[in-house]
Amino acid sequence: MLSVIGTIPDPDMPVFEGEARLEGDHIRVAGRSVSVNRGTAALLAAACQTVQVWGGHQVFAHLVGDTGLGQGSRELYAHLAAGISDCGNKKALVFHYLQPDADWCAKLMLRFEAKADRPLLIADAGFMYAAKMAGLAGIFDLFTPDMGELAFLADEKAPHPFYTRGFILHEGIQADELIKKAYAASNAPPYLLVKGNPDQIVHQGRIMGTVDSPSVPSMEAMGGTGDTVTGVVSALLALGVEPLRACLVAARTNRLAGEMADVNPASQIMEMVGKIPQALELALEEYSGNE
Template identity: 55%
Template sequence: MLAVVGTIPDPDVPVTEGLADISNQGLTVDGLRVAPDRGTPALLAAAAAACATLGLPAPYAFLVGDEGLGHGSRALYRHLADVLPGRRFSTLVFHYLMPDVMWHDKVLFAVEAMPERPRLIADAGFMYAAKMSGQAASYDLFTPDAGELAFLADETAPHPFYTRGFVLHEENRVPDLIARAYRGENAATTLLVKGGTDYIADATGVLFTVDGPGEEAMEAMGGTGDTVAGMAAALMESGRSAPMAAWCAARANRLAGRLARPNPGSRIAEIIPHIPEALRQALAEEPVP
C-alpha cells in the first residue's frame, strides 16, 4: 500500500491517519474533509485518483495541521517514529513537513525497522531534511523544481536559505545541477526535476525529458508540482521503476492540464478530475525501459 505523509495549513488539525477517499464531494481522511487545492492535499488527491485508475487500493494518509511554525510537523514526526516499525507499506512519500534533521533521522530509523522496507519518495520540506541530514541516497525518488534542485546541487549549503547565488534561477543549466547534486551525494537514486521542461535523471545523467503538451495557465498555478509527485508515487506503487513512474507522471500531468483547459484563475482541484484519462493516455505512450 502507498502511504502519503504531510501537513495541511490548519493548526487546529491534530495528527490524523486513515485511507484517503476522493469523490465529487472532495477529499476525506478519517472524517477530515480537505480541499485539494495545493500542497499535501493536492498530492494526496492526485495519488488517490491515480491509484483508482491503476486498480490499486486507496492511499493511506498521515496528516497534521501546521502553518509553518513546526509544532504540527514535530507531532507528526513523533507519531511516525512511534508507529512505522509496526506498519507495512510498500511505498512511502513524504511531503510538506518543517525540515528537522533530528526528527528526519528518527523517522528514517523507524522506516528501517519496518517489516519490509518501502520505496521512499521525498518532496518539498522533507526532501530538504533528507539532504540536510546527509541521507539523500536512502531515497528512491526526489521531485524538486529547478530552485529546489539548486539547493541539492549546493554541496555546502546547510539550509535552502544559504544556497549560493550562482546556482539559483538556472533552469537552463538543469543537467549541470543534476550532475553536481549526484557528485555531492545529495540526490536520491532518481530525480524528477519539474519545470518548463521536466527532467528525469539518475547518477548517469538525464534519462528522459518531457516538455509537452504545454498550457501557459498552468505555469502560475500552485499545486501542479504536487500532483506530479502524487502520480509518481502511485505509479511506483504499481510496480514501475522510479524513472518510468516519473516519466509517466510528468507526461500525465501535462495531459491533464490540456484536458482541463485551464485559465489564469483555475485551481489545481479543477485539474485532478482529468487525471484518470490523462494517465491512461500517458501509459499508452510509455517508453520501453
Template identity: 50%
Template sequence: MLLIVGTVPDETFPLTLGPALLDGADMIVNGVRVPVNRGTPALVGAVLAACQVLGPLPVETALVGDIGTGKGSRQLYEHLSRELPGMAPTTLAFHYLQPDVDWHNKVLFAVEEMEKRPVLVADAGFMYAAKMSGQAQSYDLFTPDVGELSFLADETAPHPFYTRGFILHQDNNVPDLIARAHEHRNGARHLLVKGSVDYMVADGEITGQVSKPAAEAMEAMGGTGDTLTGIVCALIESGKSIPKACRIAARVNRMAGVAARPTPASQVMDLILQIPKALARVMADPDYQ
C-alpha cells in the same frame, strides 16, 4: 500499501491517520474534510484520481495540521519514529513537513528497523531535511522543481535560505545542477525534476525529458508539482519501475493540465479531474510501455 505523510495548512487539523477519499473538491480522512487545493491534499487527490485507472491501490495517509510553526510536523515526526517499524508500506512518500534534521534522522532510523524497506520518495520540506542531514542517498526518488534542485546542488548551503545566488540563477542550466547535486551526494538515486522541461534522472545521468504538451497557464497554478508527485507515487505503488513511473507521470500531468484549459484563476482540482483520462491515454500509448 502507499503511505503518504504530510501536512495540511490548518493548525486545528489533528494528527489523522487512515485512508482518504475524494468528495467533490474535498479530501476526507476519517471523517475530517479538507479542501484539495495544493500541498499534501493535492498530492493525495492526484493519487486517488490515478487509482481510477490503476485500480484500487491500498493508500493510507498520515497527516497533521501545520501552518509553518513546526508544531504539527514535530508531532507527526514523533509518531512516525515510534510507529513506522511496525508498519508495512511498500511505498512511503514524505511531503510537506517542517524541515528538522534531528527528527528526520529519527524517522529514517525507524525506516531502517522495518522488516522490509519500502521505496522512499521525498518532496518539499522532507526532501530539504534529507539533504540537510546528509542522508539524501538513502532515498529512491526526489521530485524537486528547479528552485529546490538549486538547493540540492549547493553543497555548502545548510538551509534553502542560504543557497548561493550564482546557483539560483542557473535555471536554464538544469543538467549542470543535476550533475552538481549528484557529485556532492545530495540527490536521491532517482530524480524527477519539474519545470518547463521535466527531467528523469538515474544515478546522476539524465535518462529522459518530457516537454510536451505544454500549457503556459500551468506555471501560475499552484499545486501542479504536488499532482506530479502524486501520480508518480501511484504508478510506483502499482508496480512500475521508478524510471518508467517518472516518464509516464510527467506526460500525464502535462496532458491533464492542457485538458483542464487552465487560466491564472484555475485551481489544482481542475487538473486532478483530468488525470484519469490522461493516464488512460498514456498507458495505452506504445511509446510509454
C-alpha cells in the same frame, strides 16, 4: 499501498490518519474532510485518481495541521517515530510538506535503512530539504524537485534553502549542471523527477528522458501542479511500475491533464485533478514500452 505523510494548513487539526478518499473537491481521512487546493491535499487527490485507474488499491494518509510554525510537524514526526513499523506493509511512502528538521528526519530514516523489505521512499518539498540537511538523501529512491529545489540539492555547502549560494540560483546555470553537482555532493537519491521546462527524469546523475509536451504555460501560475505530479508518480511506484516509466508517465499525465482542463492562471487544481484518469490512460499507453 501508498502512504502519504504531510501537513494541511489548519493549525487546529491534530494528528490523524487512515485511508484517503477523494469525495468531490475534498479529501476525506478518518472522518475529517480537507479541501483540495494545493499542498498535500492536492498530492493525495492525484494519488487517489491514479490508483482508481487500477481499481482495488488504497491510498493511506498520515496528516496534521501546520501553517508553517512547525508545531504540527513535530507532533507528526514524533507520532511516526513511535509507530513507524505501521508503515512497513506499504509499497511506497511519500513524505511531503513537513517543517524541515534534520534530527527528526534522521530518527525516521535510520529505522528504514536496516529493513530488508523497506518500502520505496519518496520525498518532495520540505522533507526533501530535511533529507539533504541530514545527509540522508541516499536512503531515498526518488526526489521530485523543481529547479529552485534542485539548486539547494546542488549546493554542497548550504545547510538550509535560505543559504543556497547566489551563483547556483543564477538562471544561466542549466539543469544538467545542477544535477551533476547534486550527485557529486551525494545530495540526490537514485532517481530524480526534475519539474520544469522540460521535465527531466534522472537516474544516478544521468538524464534518461525528458517530457516537454503538451506545453501549458498557465500551469506555471497555478498552485498545486507540482504536488499533483508527485502524487501520480508516487502512486505508480506503489502500484509496481518501474521507476523510469513511472516518472515519464507522471510528467506526461500532469501536462495532459492541464491541457485537457484548459487551465488558465485563475484555475483551481481540482480542474486538473478531474482529468487525471483520462490523461493517465493515454500516458500509460504512450509509454507502454518503457518497462
